[in-house]
Amino acid sequence: MEAKRFPFQLIKTNTPPLWMRPLIPVLILLVTFLITAGLILTAQANPFQAYYYFLVSPLSSQVSFLEVLVKSTPLMLTGVAVTFAFATGYYNIGAEGQLYAGAIAAAWLGIVLGGLPSVFAIPLMIIGGFLAGVAWALIPALLKVRLAVDEVVTTLLMNSIMAYIVSAILNGPWRDPTSGWPQSPEIAENAMFFKLIPRSRLHVGFIVGIAAIAILWFVLTQTSFGLKMRAVGLGKPAAQFAGIDVGRTTLIAALISGGIAGIAGVSEVAGIQYHLIGDLSANYGYTGVIIATLGGLNAIGVFVASLFFGLIDTGAQTVSRAMGVPVYLGEVTQAVMLLVALGMYLLQRYRIVRRA
Amino acid sequence: MEVFLVNLIAATFRVSTPIVLAAIGETYSERAGILNLGIEGIMYFGAFVGFLVAEKSGSLWLGLFIAIASGILFGLLMGFFTVTLGVNQHVSGLGITLLLTGLTLFTFRLFYGGRSTPPSIPSFQALNILPDNPILGPILSQYWLTYVTFLVIVPLAWWILYRTNFGLKIRSVGENPEAVDAAGISVPAVRYAALAIGGGLMAAGGAFLSLFQLGAFTHGIISGRGWVAIAIVIFGNWHPIRVMLGGLIFGGTFALQLRLQAMGLQLPIPYETFLALPYIVTIIALVIAGRNASYPAALLKPYRRE
Numbered sequence: 030m031e032a033k034r035f036p037f038q039l040i041k042t043n044t045p046p047l048w049m050r051p052l053i054p055v056l057i058l059l060v061t062f063l064i065t066a067g068l069i070l071t072a073q074a075n076p077f078q079a080y081y082y083f084l085v086s087p088l089s090s091q092v093s094f095l096e097v098l099v100k101s102t103p104l105m106l107t108g109v110a111v112t113f114a115f116a117t118g119y120y121n122i123g124a125e126g127q128l129y130a131g132a133i134a135a136a137w138l139g140i141v142l143g144g145l146p147s148v149f150a151i152p153l154m155i156i157g158g159f160l161a162g163v164a165w166a167l168i169p170a171l172l173k174v175r176l177a178v179d180e181v182v183t184t185l186l187m188n189s190i191m192a193y194i195v196s197a198i199l200n201g202p203w204r205d206p207t208s209g210w211p212q213s214p215e216i217a218e219n220a221m222f223f224k225l226i227p228r229s230r231l232h233v234g235f236i237v238g239i240a241a242i243a244i245l246w247f248v249l250t251q252t253s254f255g256l257k258m259r260a261v262g263l264g265k266p267a268a269q270f271a272g273i274d275v276g277r278t279t280l281i282a283a284l285i286s287g288g289i290a291g292i293a294g295v296s297e298v299a300g301i302q303y304h305l306i307g308d309l310s311a312n313y314g315y316t317g318v319i320i321a322t323l324g325g326l327n328a329i330g331v332f333v334a335s336l337f338f339g340l341i342d343t344g345a346q347t348v349s350r351a352m353g354v355p356v357y358l359g360e361v362t363q364a365v366m367l368l369v370a371l372g373m374y375l376l377q378r379y380r381i382v383r384r385a
Numbered sequence: 386m387e388v389f390l391v392n393l394i395a396a397t398f399r400v401s402t403p404i405v406l407a408a409i410g411e412t413y414s415e416r417a418g419i420l421n422l423g424i425e426g427i428m429y430f431g432a433f434v435g436f437l438v439a440e441k442s443g444s445l446w447l448g449l450f451i452a453i454a455s456g457i458l459f460g461l462l463m464g465f466f467t468v469t470l471g472v473n474q475h476v477s478g479l480g481i482t483l484l485l486t487g488l489t490l491f492t493f494r495l496f497y498g499g500r501s502t503p504p505s506i507p508s509f510q511a512l513n514i515l516p517d518n519p520i521l522g523p524i525l526s527q528y529w530l531t532y533v534t535f536l537v538i539v540p541l542a543w544w545i546l547y548r549t550n551f552g553l554k555i556r557s558v559g560e561n562p563e564a565v566d567a568a569g570i571s572v573p574a575v576r577y578a579a580l581a582i583g584g585g586l587m588a589a590g591g592a593f594l595s596l597f598q599l600g601a602f603t604h605g606i607i608s609g610r611g612w613v614a615i616a617i618v619i620f621g622n623w624h625p626i627r628v629m630l631g632g633l634i635f636g637g638t639f640a641l642q643l644r645l646q647a648m649g650l651q652l653p654i655p656y657e658t659f660l661a662l663p664y665i666v667t668i669i670a671l672v673i674a675g676r677n678a679s680y681p682a683a684l685l686k687p688y689r690r691e
Binding site for chain 1: 420422466470472473475476477479480481483484486487488490491494495608609612613615616619655656657658660661664665667668671672
């Protein structure tokens with residue numbers, strides 16, 4: 030294998046070249062759109078025109094700009110949820126299931142608490158959704174901490190189980206008696222999230238999302254628990270050696286993660302749909318993993334990434350309506366961007382040099 | 386009762402086939418030190434591209450071939466991220482799954498529009514061995530790929546991993562890549578090879594569903610089978626024969642719920658309970674087996690010569 034060596038090699042550098050740092054996000058975007066341009070061409074559309082609809086036109090009117098914020102709301106929450114877990118080295122891929130746990134709680138509380146004024150009903154629903162997410166996250170978290178069962182596999186399997194639970198509820202006790210649709214009864218009016226701006230879909234969930242970002246920032250950077258989380262995330266044996274209770278830290282971070290994912294479900298039920306439906310989430314839980322990673326597991330990064338992904342989601346619908354390019358272009362673009370960024374992060378830390 | 390059991394056993398082998406194929410593929414990857422979470426997406430894309438090619442060309446064989454080729458390709462892509470670049474295996478694998486899920490849905494919409502009933506093709510037919518025997522007839526009436534899976538791919542995986550030089554290299558790069566490197570063997574080459582074999586098997590598992598079992602492609606065709614396969618690999622302690630047994634347990638639970646549904650029993654619990662049962666059983670099995678699981682020592686660890 031030594032005979033023909035590749036003429037270039039990667040050399041580790043501690044600091045990326047200064048000129049490169051601002052260029053990296055630009056490079057990620059360029060490469061991503063070069064790759065996805067191929068897909069747009071297969072749909073027999075002009076890539077430049079498509080990108081106009083994709084990235085510019087959603088920002089050109091107030092209505093569509095607010096829609097970008099609406100779309101980024103659940104992504105902020107799942108992004109924050111995943112970051113809490115990943116920063117602690119706990120790979121919670123179960124945000125999708127935890128989101129639905131919160132959504133079920135919201136659909137139920139939204140009816141039960143119908144008699145209360147909004148100031149009580151809305152916070153109680155958020156707390157209820159948080160607790161439901163915590164409960165659904167508890168099983169894999171306990172299995173991980175107590176029995177060392179791999180959390181990646183269990184959280185993924187729990188997502189599948191949750192999908193069947195939602196289906197069972199919607200086809201059973203909550204099936205709409207009049208229409209026969211698999212959707213829960215509408216929640217009470219005073220349990221609905223109120224609109225931040227009249228005649229738009231932007232609802233109070235957006236504020237909750239911003240609050241979650243702020244809490245993430247505060248916990249990670251300003252508290253001793255955040256320090257413990259990051260220490261465990263960087264290396265369990267070293268954290269143990271430093272006297273940190275690794276199991277307890279992991280368990281708490283995992284449960285917070287599940288709870289915030291649960292709030293994302295509340296936000297979609299109480300802010301957008303007013304019912305529990307089977308496709309309440311467009312893979313928001315999984316997209317949260319991309320957002321947390323692209324955001325570099327910090328609050329500001331997660332905020333920017335969710336706004337940008339909200340733009341992609343809105344833009345994909347515009348492209349689909351205007352040019353007939355399948356709406357799944359949005360999902361593909363997000364995944365390609367993650368993979369391109371994974372490659373680029375490495376470029377940040379390594380320099381390509383010619384072999385001597 | 387006899388008919389019930391015969392049908393249950395026959396269905397168990399049929400339902401287990403895609404899971405066992407994918408789980409053996411994942412075994413190759415993990416034995417070489419790479420957790421391939423791209424498995425769900427590779428199965429999904431394999432099921433779709435196999436169907437697409439078969440439907441457009443009229444050849445099931447060509448469809449299967451292209452599906453396997455796509456799996457090999459995306460196995461190598463996983464290698465590019467985790468072996469060459471050495472980035473986080475969880476995130477890159479999940480990224481590949483999301484990419485292939487999106488790509489499949491995008492392409493499906495391009496070719497078939499938004500129609501509500503999925504297009505279908507005449508699928509591979511089950512072999513008719515001993516058609517007159519009331520017990521062995523139904524049990525032996527399986528697709529050829531089921532025979533190949535249980536009689537060739539599983540034993541071959543065991544033989545390759547435990548009895549060949551190549552298998553020794555795979556297991557070694559998953560346990561102690563430094564030693565392999567010191568012996569003058571390329572760690573990346575072995576890992577890429579294991580990922581390519583693994584990806585091909587995963588895609589074959591996906592294509593089994595579309596080209597053999599259903600003769601169609603539906604949006605929920607894989608629905609978490611890839612994740613189940615990953616759990617089964619841990620349950621099977623990374624040993625092909627035990628992995629196969631794990632696949633049969635999952636398949637048996639799944640087949641049982643299918644038979645119970647087919648019997649049309651009026652049960653006081655929703656039918657989704659049965660659908661969720663295999664996943665619950667998998668988690669329980671994981672808890673029982675996971676306590677003695679001996680993970681490949683270098684799993685999740687990128688290897689870079691310093």
